[in-house]
Amino acid sequence: NEITVGELASRMKKSPAEIIKKLMLLGIMATVNETLDFDTASLMVEEFGGIVEKEIILTDEEILFDDFEDTAEQLKPRSPVVVVMGHVDHGKTSLLDAIRDTNVTEGEFGGITQHIGAHRVRVGEKKITFLDTPGHEAFTAMRARGALVTDIAILVVAADDGIMPQTIEAINHAKAAEVSIIVAINKIDKDGANPDKVKQELMEHGLVPEEWGGDTICVEVSAKKRQNIKELLEMVLLVAEMKELKANPDRKAKGTVIESQLDKGRGSVATVLVQNGTLHVGDYVVAGTASGRVRAMNNDKGKSVKKAGPSIPVEILGLSEVPEGGDEFYVVEDERKARSVVENRKFQEKKEKQKSATAISLDNLFEQIEAGKMKDLNIVVKADVQGSVEAVKQSLERISNDEVRVNVIHGAVGAINESDVMLASASNAIIVGFNVRPTNGASDAAEDAGVDLRMYRVIYDAIEDIEKAMKGMLEPTF
Numbered sequence: 001n002e003i004t005v006g007e008l009a010s011r012m013k014k015s016p017a018e019i020i021k022k023l024m025l026l027g028i029m030a031t032v033n034e035t036l037d038f039d040t041a042s043l044m045v046e047e048f049g050g051i052v053e054k055e056i057i058l059t060d061e062e063i064l065f066d067d068f069e070d071t072a073e074q075l076k077p078r079s080p081v082v083v084v085m086g087h088v089d090h091g092k093t094s095l096l097d098a099i100r101d102t103n104v105t106e107g108e109f110g111g112i113t114q115h116i117g118a119h120r121v122r123v124g125e126k127k128i129t130f131l132d133t134p135g136h137e138a139f140t141a142m143r144a145r146g147a148l149v150t151d152i153a154i155l156v157v158a159a160d161d162g163i164m165p166q167t168i169e170a171i172n173h174a175k176a177a178e179v180s181i182i183v184a185i186n187k188i189d190k191d192g193a194n195p196d197k198v199k200q201e202l203m204e205h206g207l208v209p210e211e212w213g214g215d216t217i218c219v220e221v222s223a224k225k226r227q228n229i230k231e232l233l234e235m236v237l238l239v240a241e242m243k244e245l246k247a248n249p250d251r252k253a254k255g256t257v258i259e260s261q262l263d264k265g266r267g268s269v270a271t272v273l274v275q276n277g278t279l280h281v282g283d284y285v286v287a288g289t290a291s292g293r294v295r296a297m298n299n300d301k302g303k304s305v306k307k308a309g310p311s312i313p314v315e316i317l318g319l320s321e322v323p324e325g326g327d328e329f330y331v332v333e334d335e336r337k338a339r340s341v342v343e344n345r346k347f348q349e350k351k352e353k354q355k356s357a358t359a360i361s362l363d364n365l366f367e368q369i370e371a372g373k374m375k376d377l378n379i380v381v382k383a384d385v386q387g388s389v390e391a392v393k394q395s396l397e398r399i400s401n402d403e404v405r406v407n408v409i410h411g412a413v414g415a416i417n418e419s420d421v422m423l424a425s426a427s428n429a430i431i432v433g434f435n436v437r438p439t440n441g442a443s444d445a446a447e448d449a450g451v452d453l454r455m456y457r458v459i460y461d462a463i464e465d466i467e468k469a470m471k472g473m474l475e476p477t478f
């Protein structure tokens with residue numbers, strides 16, 4: 001239970017100088033970085049007329065809750081959480097519509113899907129949870145915030161168009177997140193549809209179709225004609241079964257905020273996906289820096305529910321503020337605890353912001369390797385021609401050594417875009433560009449996220465820089 005003078009000052013909303021002065025009056029000489037024990041810190045708080053709550057000085061985990069590991073007996077199967085990705089116009093939205101329709105016509109739920117950001121469909125005895133916002137950008141934005149909600153990605157590829165740049169992005173974003181990929185070869189109703197060509201192209205990107213001896217399941221569908229949708233869903237369940245997805249429904253709920261808004265009549269409305277435990281009406285929750293008691297819950301069919309277990313998305317009412325998509329939520333014991341956690345979170349967030357400049361960069365690479373924090377150096381490569389992408393990829397991966405493995409997690413032709421930055425941020429990667437520039441949006445995003453962008457004209461220079469950086473011999477650039 002220790003805290004530095006600087007941290008204490010920040011939590012008390014005082015300047016460090018004020019604290020240091022007070023300490024001096026008590027005969028304690030301290031600098032900003034000096035650590036104070038609990039008693040001294042409490043004394044300071046009281047000196048300034050504050051109230052000491054012991055929790056305030058605990059870490060998030062300490063305050064939070066019974067963070068015990070679930071035992072094998074406690075774990076029960078849960079349904080998979082699925083996202084749809086793919087190139088623009090290949091049919092992501094249409095496929096989600098088709099999936100929703102298939103379910104409604106079966107009349108199993110007896111309700112029309114409400115838009116809450118995620119929905120559940122029933123296939124036979126089992127259910128699947130779909131996230132409603134398609135695309136890898138939304139997916140990786142959540143991941144960049146630390147949220148891992150998806151189990152399986154359905155990669156939509158139009159059979160008349162084949163693999164396109166955003167298809168490759170989607171593949172690499174899904175791989176970086178270690179999410180299973182199922183391919184939906186869409187638009188097979190169209191003249192010019194060529195599923196075999198799609199499969200051929202998939203192979204070139206490391207996804208070998210099952211029927212050709214690999215382990216990537218491909219299903220030929222038509223979202224428009226509602227063909228093979230059920231088969232696709234069955235494949236999702238098959239892959240889910242192999243993953244043995246489990247959670248413990250008998251503990252306090254924990255999960256992720258999917259989306260949220262401020263509703264005129266209802267106040268803060270947040271859709272959360274429960275990932276472990278069961279959420280109940282009346283529970284005290286913390287979501288990001290919002291807290292409150294769950295006043296009411298609605299499911300994806302607009303029905304009011306009293307509880308929600310693992311993999312179930314629900315809209316909750318009763319939070320003090322509007323949390324952000326990607327925020328973690330937890331149930332805590334009581335209101336006081338909820339407030340302490342939020343205080344602590346707000347404080348941690350501030351600290352994180354100050355720290356965000358320490359994302360991986362070539363300048364601090366060696367330091368991080370020395371500190372034992374780096375085992376994988378992840379790199380996103382963008383270049384003006386495909387030949388360079390390949391050449392760089394091969395040369396970079398060859399400079400791996402015993403301490404650090406260099407992984408090119410995404411390589412493509414074109415300008416460095418915001419999606420590249422998000423991927424790099426979520427995967428703690430640096431971005432290397434050859435004869436390409438970042439878009440304006442990407443430069444700003446990189447600056448915000450502290451992602452290191454390195455531009456080169458010659459491949460050799462890049463290799464040399466990275467090799468030097470790995471050995472701590474890179475001259476700093478100013």
Ligand code: GDP
Nearest residue numbers: 088089090091092093094186187190222223224
């Ligand atoms: P998204 O950008 O990936 O979400 O793609 P959309 O779902 O908006 O679909 C793009 C276009 O392709 C729309 O005009 C759809 O009607 C069309 N489309 C989607 N699926 C199919 C399909 O299976 N067959 C045909 N012929 N057209 C489709």
